[in-house]
Amino acid sequence: MSLRPPLSLIGRLLRRSPPPAGEPPPQDAASWFGTSAAWDDLPAAPEAGTESEPPAPGASLPPFVRIYRVFIGARMALALVLLSAQLLSYALGNQPIWAALILSLVYAAQTLSIWLLPAPAEAQPRVGAKGTATPLRRRSWLATIGVDVVTLSLFYAMSPASGVNYPLLLALPVLMAGVMTPRLPALGVAAIVTLVLLGVALWGGDRSGQTSTLLTQAGLLGTGFFAIAVLAGELAERLASAGLSARGSMELARQQAQLNRLVIDEMQDGVLVVDRQGRVRAANPSARRLLAAEGMARAAPFQLRGVADWEPLVRSVEQAFIDGRWPAGGREVTLPLRAAQDSIGLRELRLRVRFTQRRDAQGPEDLCVLFIEDMRSIYARARQDKLAAMGRMSAGIAHEIRNPLAAIAQANALLDEDVSTPTQRKLTQMVSANVDRLKRIVDDVLDAAPGVRSDPGLIAVGQQVSIICEDWLRAAEMPAELRRTGAGGALMSTMGSAAARLAGRFDAEHLRRVLVNLLDNAWRHSSQTAGAIEVRLESRHRRGEGRDPREYLVLSVFNDGEVIPEHVERSLFEPFFSTRSRGAGLGLYICRELCERYGANIEYRQHGAQERRRNEFVVAMPAFPLLTAP
Known part of the structure; x- marks a missing residue:
């Protein structure tokens, strides 16, 4: 069963409209492996029963248009040679044949005008009888071939016994008809030329008495012209078939490239194409998201080296090129991605590498394809x-x-x-x-536990956070002198002016549950001195590919305790995991489940050693205008 109809359908579904004239293609339209212009520029196969549109100015000409231009050039060269021969004969003192001289001038003028003047509108390329683009409509190329047959026949008739072999010149219109027209018209042109030769042979034979010789020569030439017409037609058919086959193959390749691009762009795993110099030749959107702390990394091509956050990835790629192999199950790499305000979020990635060229292969360069998976997704x-x-x-x-x-x-x-x-x-x-x-x-x-979840509506998050912090300070087990917010107190509170004017979609009691749990953990694992905990509420914008920036409320809880070990961090949000003997291990798990219930996200970040409060738990939720909040 042929695969071409479904691929054609996919190609039409994937085909994008071109950008306006004068505008560069948008970045999103680029293929994941560089620009797609190389494939988009390929000519699309014509739909059945329709005519292809004229080529744009400057576009490459179809094969038969180029052949037609060669014929036009040959006609012009032949006309100039005939005219030059007549003028040279007159210059050498021979008696001129005025009819031949005038005919040479007219023929030269006609061929020169066709060569120099642009083709009229009705003579633009169309799908011809041979299944490919022919440069003239039927009356145009018939007139061109007819002019050649008549002109060269007149030359032969005017001087059949001259030293010039005019009958061989008649091969030009026969060859042109064999290439540019269907089989029957081409044979018709060969028959007309043969009749002309036989007629001139009879006329010349009566005058010279060599009728049989001239008829024999004319018959042989006519047979040769028929053979030229048949062979030229066969070669033209093969050329047309090869052209259509190549065109169809290019169309299928373009469709396959677009299909591959769509599949790779929609993959959840990241895909990078990297060379030995650490230059990223291609990156799909998932890879660009995984390489950035927030939003997306810049589009390929770009350099991995020189960015501190990507050094572990660079070292892994260099080692892969040196070893020439990679573990089948992949290898885990941790990137210390720095987000806003120099916070560090450790992102664990699993790398799988495939090489496009073996170490002992000969070629200009080596490339490797990196398949990147976020370990958080695997754990999730x-x-x-x-x-x-x-x-x-x-x-x-x-x-x-x-x-x-x-x-x-x-x-x-x-x-x-x-x-x-x-x-x-x-x-x-x-x-x-x-x-x-x-x-x-x-x-x-x-x-x-999963269950029926109702719409909680919007709440003023800033107001709720202030109330919850005050209530927590009154109930927490700490010295009385630390039960306040600000200087000298256990809790430092910072609220951005923009965040105070925003609301979030969260149940108030569940938000209290989350924040109190985070505050309890922060105090329990802190130095339990003044300023050991900080609560910060800010508004930030996050940009996704193809989407407008979305505003988020970011609630952060810091503490100055020891940083969480890596093996503990992996299981922070797991149920029944606790570092305390009497802990149930459900606190952070409940926090994560409640956050995901309302479309929020909770994660742990680690700050540099120069910061006092190095541990941060972040809750990010979509923000809404406070005016719409009840």
Whole structure:
């Protein structure tokens, strides 16, 4: 079954409209492997039953147009030679043949005008009988061939016995007809020329008495002209078929290139084409996003060397070129991407490398193709697989635990009423504290479990953050002199003026849950001195490819504790992971689930050693005008 119809359909779907005249193509229209102009410039195959449009000025001429121009040039050269021969004969003192001289002048003028003057509008290229572009319509090329046949026949008739072999010159219109016309008209032209030769032979034979000789020569020449017409037509058909085949192949190649470009541009994995000098020849949008802390890296070509954040990647590429091989499962590389305000976000990437040329191959240069995967995405897929199986089970278990917990709490309350010794009261208090802890764990599991999610509406995030921070300071376990915001207090608060005028789509109680959890963790792992924690609310713009900049509210919680080790950072947001023996390991997991529920994002960033507060947890949520908030 042929693949051409579906590929043609795909090609038409993928074909983009050209930019206005005088404007460069947009950057987005460029292929992931450089510009696509090389493919877009290829001529598209004509639709069945339609005529191809005239070529644009300056465009390359089709093969048959070039052949036609060669014929026109040959006609002009022949006319000049005939005219020069007549003039030279007159200059040498021979008696001129005025009819031949006038005919030479007229023929030279006619061929020169066709060579110099542009073709009229009706003579522009169209799809001809041979299936390819022919330069003239039927009446135009018939007139051109007819002029040649008549003119050269008159020359032969006027001086059949001269030293000039005029019959061979008649091969020019026969050859032109064989190449430029269908088989039947070409044979017709050969027949007309043969009749002319036979007629002149009969006329000349009567005068010279060599009728049989002249007829034999004319017959042989006529047979040769028929052979020329047939062979030229066959070669022209083959040329037309080869041209159509090449044109179809180029169209399929262009369609395949556009299809490959679409697939690669839509890939979730990044694709880079890098040479030995660290120069990126091509990069798809996913790779550009992975190489940038925010937004996208610049479009290819660009240099990997010289950018501090990309040094681990450069070293890996150089080592790959030196070794000439790469682990089949890939290799993990960590990029310390610096975002705004010199914050550092460690982005773990898995690299898989394929070489386009072996080390011992001969060629101008070596290229390697890098397939880049974000380890966060890999971890997220694995986490989703694990949580999908655990979610419903945990929710069911939590519901079943509630009933026994309620019975234990009631029984403990009854026992507490009848206790008479401090030891017994201490035991009932211990039971009550652990029952409350189990209730909190059950509530956390139920909050994180999938369920019906309603639209929370918009809230003034800046106002809510201020209230939550004040409430947290009053409830936190810390010295009384640190229970304030600002200088001398445990908490430093910074709110941008633009952020104060924006709202976010988040449930107020869930935002309190997230922020209180982050503040508890920040205080627990900080130096617990004045200024150990900072809460910052800002508005930032993030630009995505092909989209306008989107404004986000960025809520950051800093603390001055020790930086989180890499092996701990990987599991920060995993359920039931905790560095404390009495921790449930659900705090940050609940924070992430609540943030994702409202379209927000939470992540950990690490700052340089020169900063006091090196640990930062960031919550970014889409921002909306505060006027629309209730």
